[in-house]
Amino acid sequence: xxxxxxxxxxxxxxxxxxxxxxxxxxxxxxxxxxxxxxxxxxxxxxxxxxxxxxxxxxxxxxxxxxxxxxxxxxxxxxxxxxxxxxxxxxxxxxxxxxxxxxxxxxxxxxxxxxxxxxxxxxxxxxxxxxxxxxxxxxxxxxxxxxxxxxxxxxxxxxxxxxxxxxxxxxxxxxxxxxxxxxxxxxxxxxxxxxxxxxxxxxxxxxxxxxxxxxxxxxxxxxxxxxxxxxxxxxxxxxxxxxxxxxxxxxxxxxxxxxxxxxxxxxxxxxxxxxxxxxxxxxxxxxxxxxxxxxxxxxxxxxxxxxxxxxxxxxxxxxxxxxxxxxxxxxxxxxxxxxxxxxxxxxxxxxxxxxxxxxxxxxxxxxxxxxxxxxxxxxxxxxxxxxxxxxxxxxxxxxxxxxxx
Amino acid sequence: xxxxxxxxxxxxxxxxxxxxxxxxxxxxxxxxxxxxxxxxxxxxxxxxxxxxxxxxxxxxxxxxxxxxxxxxxxxxxxxxxxxxxxxxxxxxxxxxxxxxxxxxxxxxxxxxxxxxxxxxxxxxxxxxxxxxxxxxxxxxxxxxxxxxxxxxxxxxxxxxxxxxxxxxxxxxxxxxxxxxxxxxxxxxxxxxxxxxxxxxxxxxxxxxxxxxxxxxxxxxxxxxxxxxxxxxxx
Ligand SMILES: Nc1ncnc2c1ncn2[C@@H]1O[C@H](COP(=O)(O)OP(=O)(O)OP(=O)(O)O)[C@@H](O)[C@H]1O
Ligand SMILES: [Mg+2]
Numbered sequence: 001x002x003x004x005x006x007x008x009x010x011x012x013x014x015x016x017x018x019x020x021x022x023x024x025x026x027x028x029x030x031x032x033x034x035x036x037x038x039x040x041x042x043x044x045x046x047x048x049x050x051x052x053x054x055x056x057x058x059x060x061x062x063x064x065x066x067x068x069x070x071x072x073x074x075x076x077x078x079x080x081x082x083x084x085x086x087x088x089x090x091x092x093x094x095x096x097x098x099x100x101x102x103x104x105x106x107x108x109x110x111x112x113x114x115x116x117x118x119x120x121x122x123x124x125x126x127x128x129x130x131x132x133x134x135x136x137x138x139x140x141x142x143x144x145x146x147x148x149x150x151x152x153x154x155x156x157x158x159x160x161x162x163x164x165x166x167x168x169x170x171x172x173x174x175x176x177x178x179x180x181x182x183x184x185x186x187x188x189x190x191x192x193x194x195x196x197x198x199x200x201x202x203x204x205x206x207x208x209x210x211x212x213x214x215x216x217x218x219x220x221x222x223x224x225x226x227x228x229x230x231x232x233x234x235x236x237x238x239x240x241x242x243x244x245x246x247x248x249x250x251x252x253x254x255x256x257x258x259x260x261x262x263x264x265x266x267x268x269x270x271x272x273x274x275x276x277x278x279x280x281x282x283x284x285x286x287x288x289x290x291x292x293x294x295x296x297x298x299x300x301x302x303x304x305x306x307x308x309x310x311x312x313x314x315x316x317x318x319x320x321x322x323x324x325x326x327x328x329x330x331x332x333x334x335x336x337x338x339x340x341x342x343x344x345x346x347x348x349x350x351x352x353x354x355x356x357x358x359x360x361x362x363x364x365x366x367x368x369x370x371x372x373x374x375x376x377x378x379x380x381x382x383x384x385x386x387x388x389x390x391x392x393x394x395x396x397x398x399x400x401x402x403x404x
Numbered sequence: 405x406x407x408x409x410x411x412x413x414x415x416x417x418x419x420x421x422x423x424x425x426x427x428x429x430x431x432x433x434x435x436x437x438x439x440x441x442x443x444x445x446x447x448x449x450x451x452x453x454x455x456x457x458x459x460x461x462x463x464x465x466x467x468x469x470x471x472x473x474x475x476x477x478x479x480x481x482x483x484x485x486x487x488x489x490x491x492x493x494x495x496x497x498x499x500x501x502x503x504x505x506x507x508x509x510x511x512x513x514x515x516x517x518x519x520x521x522x523x524x525x526x527x528x529x530x531x532x533x534x535x536x537x538x539x540x541x542x543x544x545x546x547x548x549x550x551x552x553x554x555x556x557x558x559x560x561x562x563x564x565x566x567x568x569x570x571x572x573x574x575x576x577x578x579x580x581x582x583x584x585x586x587x588x589x590x591x592x593x594x595x596x597x598x599x600x601x602x603x604x605x606x607x608x609x610x611x612x613x614x615x616x617x618x619x620x621x622x623x624x625x626x627x628x629x630x631x632x633x634x635x636x637x638x
Contacts, residue, residue, distance in 0.1 A: 003512075003516075004509070004511065004512065007511035007512065008511055010511075011510070011511050293506055294506070294509060294510075297501070297503065297506070297507060297509070298509075298520075299468075299492065300466065300468050300495065300501045300503075301495070301496065301501060301520060301521055301524070301568070302492050302493065302494075302495040302496025302497070302499075302521060302524055303492060303496075303524055304488070304489045304492040304493070305488050305489070305492070306489070307524065396468075396469070397468045397469075398463050398468045398469035401463075401468070401503065
């Protein structure tokens, strides 16, 4: 039975090979597309969370605007204790992020002022890696780490002093002189022009917010375990007037982009599947048409309709599995190649406008979705063969024998 | 005389009549009220010109097709009324088939073709192979077992078909013009071989032909004309 199906497959080897090739191309294309989009998502999320948001934040319970928390927390030590003892947390730090104004003698500009712990921040975010000139925050009083574009716009240089003015979360204003110790360049206009970093201690002083912060930023060891960790923290911090927010809640735009891409992926997959299915349908129908008489002989000899049904389905299943396997081989090779060499992304520059984003993609495997695609192809090949197979099974033996 | 193996009672076959009520012609009557008995061990030819209903008759006997009227009994059991699967199983046990041409599965070797009925019967591999080689020996092709049909001559192909038709020891071998595509010498040789199998192993043969040379070897000849039985020559 299997032997017969296998030999039948190679009876018209050119047609079978063409079908195999089209299935393989389809699978490889699907895998590549999946990998491309998943890699973009991965890099985008890694960047977004790595550069500023973190995987999880802890904020005051009353906060409504998760992205720019408008309330601050006291009693930081209690939260620190919980976070420090959590093995799933890679690094964390308390921060103050407020909107404010920075002015030189010549000009001024609206900015987001972020007060960080200079010792811990390099482990929580990637900001320190974008250093261009000078040094990262060292922990000295009133240090300023800012984007090169903002410095250019304000006409200031390393070592210059600027007035940083921020609105404390209770509404009062605070201002101080800060000295530029370092300039960074991320390539993203949003960052390079409008975010500046100071030490948390100095900012607390400037805003009269000693002992307070409006966010704890947490980096997880395993970002995939986001939901799990969120629930754990929720339990651990139950008694405190705080709330836990994941990057998905803080940055819903990012989630939106993600589901948009997933939707595109699904549509592309559907189209490829239809093409693959039509190819299989065509092959199976043609190979059946040539063999009607032969089926008549088999039926006469005593093959039950089910035997012929299984024969035809087995043939097309073999096509699907073989084509799928070849497709996985080709797709894997492509993904591995571009995983090592990197794939320059033409759209990268556009994305980089909003976020520091590498314009070279290092493709990654996403086996769960690849597996789905492979299973879908095999199932498709079975479904596509079902109508012709049923027809072959149902035909009367005498009719088959009279054929041709 | 013993009980007949196969009995036809007033069997008629009308093509294209039933179910196609489009006010068309009443259909072609291929067989008209045939009543015949066949016994085990026969070597019987069905003769008649083209279109006389030979294929139709063999198809009805072999349950490949169903009669429009009348009844066919096999070992005194009614055959009509069985389902598709039951009919297939019935054919698998009781009949062997040889057709005019394109009998063999082209992608299988001679011995694999012969094996096929045994595969369908679920006979274990080793036994299957042994019995198939035995059947090939009976038809004088023990050395051609590994060849594909396209490497065999027309006569050899028909012998393989006969081997396949007898390998599972059916009650009857039905052969519809088995010699029509063969030259007269090869045809005579095939017939002699079939007759030999009939004599030595008691295999029942029903075959059709319009070739006088072939018909001369039959022990019983039924003459068909326009779907009706002419006088029987014994
Ligand atoms: N499927 C069919 N539909 C309509 N008419 C048919 C069909 N099959 C056979 N016939 C008709 O039935 C009659 C008997 O056909 P059958 O094939 O049994 O004859 P035959 O003796 O085998 O002829 P041949 O020697 O050409 O094989 C013929 O008139 C033929 O045209
Ligand atoms: Mg005929």
